[in-house]
Amino acid sequence: MGNEDVEQNVPVQSVKPATNPYGLTDKYSVEKSGFRKSFGRKEVLFFSICSVIGLDTIGIIAAAGPEAISWMAVLAIVFLIPTAMVIAELSSTFTYQGGPYMWTRLAFGRFAGSISAAISWFKSPIWFGGVLTLVAVATAETFFMSGTRMSEFSFYRFALAFIWLGIIATNLSFRVGKWVPTLGALARLIVIPFFTVTVIVFGIANGLRGVAFADFGLSFEGFLAAISIIMLAFLGLENVSAASDEMTHAKRDLPYAAFRTSALAIILYGIPIMTVLLVLPVNQVTGLTGFVDALKSAFTVYGGSIAEDGTVTLSGAGIYLGVFAGVLIILAVFASGVSWLMSTNRTLAMSCFDGAGPLWLAHTNPRYGTPVRINNVTGFIASAILIVGYRFVDGDTAKYLGVVISFAIAMTLVTYLLLFPAFWILRNKYPDVHRPYRVPAHRTVSIWLTAMVAFALLQILTPGFGDAWFSDAYRPAGWVGDQGRLYYLVQLAALALIILKAATFWVIGRFNRRRVAISESEAEQADIN
Numbered sequence: 001m002g003n004e005d006v007e008q009n010v011p012v013q014s015v016k017p018a019t020n021p022y023g024l025t026d027k028y029s030v031e032k033s034g035f036r037k038s039f040g041r042k043e044v045l046f047f048s049i050c051s052v053i054g055l056d057t058i059g060i061i062a063a064a065g066p067e068a069i070s071w072m073a074v075l076a077i078v079f080l081i082p083t084a085m086v087i088a089e090l091s092s093t094f095t096y097q098g099g100p101y102m103w104t105r106l107a108f109g110r111f112a113g114s115i116s117a118a119i120s121w122f123k124s125p126i127w128f129g130g131v132l133t134l135v136a137v138a139t140a141e142t143f144f145m146s147g148t149r150m151s152e153f154s155f156y157r158f159a160l161a162f163i164w165l166g167i168i169a170t171n172l173s174f175r176v177g178k179w180v181p182t183l184g185a186l187a188r189l190i191v192i193p194f195f196t197v198t199v200i201v202f203g204i205a206n207g208l209r210g211v212a213f214a215d216f217g218l219s220f221e222g223f224l225a226a227i228s229i230i231m232l233a234f235l236g237l238e239n240v241s242a243a244s245d246e247m248t249h250a251k252r253d254l255p256y257a258a259f260r261t262s263a264l265a266i267i268l269y270g271i272p273i274m275t276v277l278l279v280l281p282v283n284q285v286t287g288l289t290g291f292v293d294a295l296k297s298a299f300t301v302y303g304g305s306i307a308e309d310g311t312v313t314l315s316g317a318g319i320y321l322g323v324f325a326g327v328l329i330i331l332a333v334f335a336s337g338v339s340w341l342m343s344t345n346r347t348l349a350m351s352c353f354d355g356a357g358p359l360w361l362a363h364t365n366p367r368y369g370t371p372v373r374i375n376n377v378t379g380f381i382a383s384a385i386l387i388v389g390y391r392f393v394d395g396d397t398a399k400y401l402g403v404v405i406s407f408a409i410a411m412t413l414v415t416y417l418l419l420f421p422a423f424w425i426l427r428n429k430y431p432d433v434h435r436p437y438r439v440p441a442h443r444t445v446s447i448w449l450t451a452m453v454a455f456a457l458l459q460i461l462t463p464g465f466g467d468a469w470f471s472d473a474y475r476p477a478g479w480v481g482d483q484g485r486l487y488y489l490v491q492l493a494a495l496a497l498i499i500l501k502a503a504t505f506w507v508i509g510r511f512n513r514r515r516v517a518i519s520e521s522e523a524e525q526a527d528i529n
Contacts, residue, residue: 022102022106024354025353025354025355025513027353027354027355027359028350028353028354028355031097031349031350031353031364032096032097032245032350034369035097035245035246035369036173036174036175036246036369037246037247037248038173038174038175038178038246038248039174039178039243039246039247039248040247040248040249040253041248041249041252041253041256041257042182043178043181043182044240044247044253044254044256044257045185045253045256045257045260045261046178046181046182046184046185046186047178047181047182047185047239047240047243047257047339047342048236048237048239048240048257048258048260048261049181049184049185049188049261049264050181050184050185050188050332050335050336050338050339051181051236051237051239051240051261051336051339051340051343052233052234052235052236052237052261052262052265053188053261053264053265053268053269054233054333054336055135055188055191055192055291055329055332055333055336056131056132056135056291056333056336057229057232057233057269058192058269058272058273058276058291059291059292059293059294060229060232060405061226061229061230061233061269061273062273062276062277062291062294064225064226064229065211065215065222065277066211066215066216066217066277067215067216067217067218067219067222067223067225067226068222068225068226068229068230068273069216069270069273069274069277070216070217070218070222071218071222071223071226071227071230072226072230072233072269072270072273073270074218075227075230075231075234076234076262076265076266076270078448078452079230079231079234079449079452080234080262080265080266081262082439082445082448082449083234083237083262083449084237084258084259084261084262085437085439085445086420086423086439086445086446086449087237087238087241087254087258088254088255088258088259088437088439089255089423089435089437089438089439089442090103090238090241090419090422090423090426091238091240091241091244091250091254091255091258092250092251092252092254092255092435092436092437093251093426093433093434093435093436093437094106094426094433095241095244095245095247095250095251095254096244096245096350097242097243097244097245097246097346097350098117098242098346098347098348098349098350098351098354099238099241099242099244099347100116100117100120100238100239100241100242100347100415100419101113101114101116101117101347101348101350101351101354101356102350103419103422103423103426104116104117104415104418104419104422105351105354105356106422106426106429106430107421107422107423107425107426107429108418108422108425110354110355110356110506110509110510111356111503111506112418112422113351113354113356114351114356114357114502114503114505114506114509115418115499115502115503115506116415116418116419117344117347117348117350117351117356117357117502118348118351118357118498118501118502118505118506119411119414119415119498119499119502120344120347120348120411120412120415121344121345121347121348121374121378122381122411122498122501122502123344123408123411123412124340124341124344124345124378125341125378125379125381125382125385126381126382126385126404126407126408126411127337127340127404127408128163128166128337128340128341128378128382129159129163129381129382129383129384129385129386129389130382130385130386130389130404130408131404131405131408132333132334132336132337133159133162133163133337133382133386134159135292135329135333136158136159136162136330136333136334137150137155137158137159137162138292139292139326139329139330139333140158140326140330142292142293142296142322142326143292143296143322143323143325143326144323144326146313146314147311147312155390156386156387159386160383160386162334163379163382163383163386164379164383165334166334166337166338166341166379167341167375167376167378167379169338170338170341170342170345170370170375170378171365171368171370171372171375171376172368172370173367173368173369173370174243174246174342174369174370177338177342177370180334180335180338180339181335181338181339181342183331183335184331184332184334184335184336184338184339185335187328187329187331187332187335188268188332190328191325191328191329191332192268192271192272194325195272195291195294195295195298195325196271196272196275198295198298198299198301198302199272199275199276199279199294199298200275200279201298201301202279202297202298202300202301203275203278203279205301206279211277211278220466224459224463224464224465224466227455227456227459228406228409228413228456228459228460229409231409231412231413231453231456232405232408232409232412233265233269234265235409235412235416236340237258237261237262238419239339239340239343239344240254240257240343241254242342242343242344242346242347242350243342243343243346246369251436252436255436255437272291276291276294279298291329292329293312295322295325295329296312296314296322297312299314299318299321299322299325300312300313300314300318301318302314302316302317302318302321303315303316303317303318303319304316304318304319341375341378345371345374345375345378346370346371348361348362348371348374349361349362349364349371349374350362351505351509352505352509354509355509355510355512355513356505356506356509356510357505357506357508357509358505358508358509358512359509359512360373361373361374361377362374385404389404406460406491407490407491407494407495409456409460410457410460410461410491410495411495411498413453413456413457413460414457414495414499416449416450416453417450417453417454417457420446420449420450420453421446421450423439423442423445423446424442424443424446424447427442460491461491461492461495
């Protein structure tokens with residue numbers, strides 16, 4: 001579909017730059033040539049770490065139980081590593097600004113590229129305003145307010161400030177804005193090892209109160225329940241490729257970041273989740289604030305106590321270390337959101353410049369080189385999602401988080417349904433393009449990853465398919481019984497609406513391209529006359 005938008009299979013090395021082998025619009029080429037190279041190897045790696053390794057995900061996976069960590073180890077081998085290989089080849093071969101859009105667009109045409117870019121963008125404000133902001137609120141309540149819940153006014157004040165500080169960061173040039181993911185990555189590299197050591201000390205002092213090693217088995221039911229959550233943990237390796245033309249050595253640094261981020265993800269997810277499950281009582285590990293609650297409980301070894309009902313009270317050094325950890329967690333969560341916004345907003349902007357979306361939306365600030373209009377629109381959407389969603393569930397954050405996480409995962413998986421087949425198509429379509437890194441058995445890898453993504457998406461839309469289809473055991477927290485019907489309706493209706501909007505973006509972009517073509521044709525005719 002849309003293959004008419006991609007020109008002949010002309011190898012890049014054999015043509016002159018002016019021949020434009022990929023049929024890029026003049027607007028895209030102009031924008032592409034104007035980016036400043038201010039993104040080095042370390043910044044690329046830190047950006048990638050922030051996109052993939054999320055502190056909020058640790059609690060979500062731990063809450064899924066011991067089988068989740070077992071399946072995570074399996075999927076790290078059969079999904080994460082092959083995904084890193086695919087991203088390494090694509091990002092080092094087709095190093096274009098808005099990388100994920102370009103890969104899909106070159107393989108299937110502008111329509112598929114537009115759908116991919118728009119859906120990925122729509123997901124980001126949902127994730128930022130609907131999940132990460134709530135984790136930041138919960139962290140502030142836990143460590144800065146001694147567990148007291150914010151008033152409704154304080155909640156909106158804190159949450160909206162969190163969102164709009166993120167928008168300001170995305171509006172800054174990469175030369176300045178890159179420090180947000182850099183600091184966020186460093187925060188992870190400090191707080192996760194510190195947390196792991198603290199939990200081990202807590203276990204030595206109080207004994208193991210979590211699950212036993214015998215509970216870390218593998219079952220089909222556990223696989224169905226955990227696959228979409230684990231996919232969430234491993235997604236995002238392609239994000240940094242959205243800024244390829246702002247990197248000093250993209251072809252060298254992007255594969256470097258993909259492989260090292262994958263290795264760090266296995267370590268920084270696996271070890272803390274394992275220690276949480278082994279040491280802390282299972283009923284204390286919740287999805288929304290699992291990492292935060294576990295950290296607070298473990299910090300009682302520095303000062304504090306845990307009541308019989310599970311209430312945690314910090315004292316002495318525990319209070320100060322809790323505040324320190326709270327700051328690091330909020331910084332890490334904030335950087336995750338900013339990294340995703342920087343990526344998806346740049347990708348959408350380049351798709352618009354290439355005639356696959358509304359051109360007015362892609363306006364770039366000439367001083368900073370950032371898509372400020374998309375960034376600001378994203379801020380308004382994230383704010384609306386936060387306010388409307390919170391009111392919709394009457395402040396029930398567990399129910400809110402369940403539907404938002406599921407929807408965000410579903411939207412991301414849809415884009416991967418296009419990306420993994422695009423990898424195979426591009427290998428065959430442009431066989432002579434120089435590839436600094438090549439994936440062996442590319443057809444098998446492409447088919448395998450596409451099938452896994454399709455199955456994970458099926459579990460999001462129809463939880464429990466293959467076992468107890470639509471049963472309460474597979475639904476997100478808070479959505480049980482008759483409420484499950486509302487959950488399915490919300491999921492399907494929202495996904496259909498987003499796809500419809502994405503298709504509308506392509507229609508607008510196609511109209512703009514035709515208008516430009518007509519104007520150029522009229523100008524040429526006038527010159528002839």
